[in-house]
Amino acid sequence: MGSGNHSKKKKIAGKKDDKTPTQLRNARKRRKTKLTKQSSAHRLVSSSSSTSGGDDDPSLRYLSNPTAAPIIQQATSFFQEQGHAFEVKVGPTSGWRTVSKLAVRSQSGVLCLGLFAPGSHQLLEIPNCQAHHPRINSAIQVLQKQCRKCDIKPYDEQTGTGSLKYVAINIERSTGNQQVSLVWNKNANGNSNDEKEKEKEDSKLQKLCEALIKVSKNNDDRLVLHSLWVHYSNLNKYANSIFDRDGQWELKYGDNMVVEYLDINGAPKAPLHFPPQVFRQANIDAFRKIVEEIRNYLERKKNKSKPKRCVELYGGVGTIGLHIADLCETFVSSDENPFNKTCFEQTVAAMMDLLPGGTTTTTMMMKEIPYESKNAVDMTYTQAFRESNTIIVDPPRKGLDTEVADALCTQDKLKTLIYVSCGFAAFTRDYDTLTTKGKWKLEHAEGHVLFPGSDAIETLAFFSR
Numbered sequence: 001m002g003s004g005n006h007s008k009k010k011k012i013a014g015k016k017d018d019k020t021p022t023q024l025r026n027a028r029k030r031r032k033t034k035l036t037k038q039s040s041a042h043r044l045v046s047s048s049s050s051t052s053g054g055d056d057d058p059s060l061r062y063l064s065n066p067t068a069a070p071i072i073q074q075a076t077s078f079f080q081e082q083g084h085a086f087e088v089k090v091g092p093t094s095g096w097r098t099v100s101k102l103a104v105r106s107q108s109g110v111l112c113l114g115l116f117a118p119g120s121h122q123l124l125e126i127p128n129c130q131a132h133h134p135r136i137n138s139a140i141q142v143l144q145k146q147c148r149k150c151d152i153k154p155y156d157e158q159t160g161t162g163s164l165k166y167v168a169i170n171i172e173r174s175t176g177n178q179q180v181s182l183v184w185n186k187n188a189n190g191n192s193n194d195e196k197e198k199e200k201e202d203s204k205l206q207k208l209c210e211a212l213i214k215v216s217k218n219n220d221d222r223l224v225l226h227s228l229w230v231h232y233s234n235l236n237k238y239a240n241s242i243f244d245r246d247g248q249w250e251l252k253y254g255d256n257m258v259v260e261y262l263d264i265n266g267a268p269k270a271p272l273h274f275p276p277q278v279f280r281q282a283n284i285d286a287f288r289k290i291v292e293e294i295r296n297y298l299e300r301k302k303n304k305s306k307p308k309r310c311v312e313l314y315g316g317v318g319t320i321g322l323h324i325a326d327l328c329e330t331f332v333s334s335d336e337n338p339f340n341k342t343c344f345e346q347t348v349a350a351m352m353d354l355l356p357g358g359t360t361t362t363t364m365m366m367k368e369i370p371y372e373s374k375n376a377v378d379m380t381y382t383q384a385f386r387e388s389n390t391i392i393v394d395p396p397r398k399g400l401d402t403e404v405a406d407a408l409c410t411q412d413k414l415k416t417l418i419y420v421s422c423g424f425a426a427f428t429r430d431y432d433t434l435t436t437k438g439k440w441k442l443e444h445a446e447g448h449v450l451f452p453g454s455d456a457i458e459t460l461a462f463f464s465r
Ligand SMILES: C[S@@+](CC[C@H](N)C(=O)[O-])C[C@H]1O[C@@H](n2cnc3c(N)ncnc32)[C@H](O)[C@@H]1O
Pocket: 279, 280, 281, 313, 314, 315, 316, 317, 318, 319, 320, 334, 335, 336, 337, 374, 375, 376, 377, 394, 395, 396, 397, 401, 422
């Protein structure tokens, strides 16, 4: 066994600069550590030398040259090392962010909305953030003013007390209207069981909601509510997440879902549905290009090989899937968040209405797009996964679940894997597993800067076997 392994290593080593996969992996790890150090050094310099406050905003640090971000340099060398070019595409650098979650904290005793400074929980006010869609900036002004007027207690991280923890603002681009969610701490009074105090806080929340609805109805152009939600959070002070998976949601005003279009060339029109409880791409325009590339790739493939039996894991509300399903013989989408299924099905129903009359192949196909509310690991045990030849994955930053990566390596019928990654470190780990254990071969990879100015990269990679 020892000698078998040895000769295999030698063979691979001969192909790539005489280095074994382990040596290549170690070299990558060393480079990553070096880049992380450089990046933190840069962070310290830029925040301490800042005079405008703009440099402190973590979302604007590399704005003058977005591709200079350390992670993009790292990704480019990673792919070069594998013998692949890595083109990086950058979209507009201002007004692109249509989804924002802002912390609500006290600054010198006054309630403020803002972002956390890098690596800390220190609030940075960002009243005119360049990255934000202008309708987010205008909503922040109104929200901050009304919260102060209603004497809302901002959340205190030390004690876990205070009422308003976060505000989430999502924009419906076609109208400019704002979908606002107030994240309300159910344990605002800590361990105290003072009912009167609790009632007082609840009545302030009611007052705030009424005030916001009034501003919206009074033609104050800064805030025109698409909807107003309250999310009641039971999370304690040690939890980092903004939304509480088990927390209750209450719609105070407006409609359930924002509708967004990607308008992908050649794809059926898909009105995507987004309530505040589901994942939504913050830079829809830049993400549109990724979906377009996936569609182009599958169209080229369709002309050459068998029709696709495709499964989508980590599919959200179908942002990718519903723009490519018509190219596949069968298509199944899935995600673990139970709120996604209704959104997906509403979009499919709306797509049917938008299709030209008559029973076209597309109409038949679209009627039969199942959606599984399952986590990706459970999906790998389904018949749809076992029979698929094409998989699309778009996991969260931590990358593929280990069991999913393993299943992608051992499912023999699979011929095409499309991987959309928002966490480059996890991608390199999954890449190693897929290419060594699963014999997947990278065909093409490219980078998309979805957060221009931040140290982040979205990687789109096409694998085949
Ligand atoms: C980066 S988002 C991508 C969603 C979608 N492709 C889009 O563009 O909107 C990741 C998605 O993975 C889902 N998710 C996270 N962990 C999961 C898991 N273990 N199994 C299945 N879905 C998961 C989240 O609910 C989220 O919708």
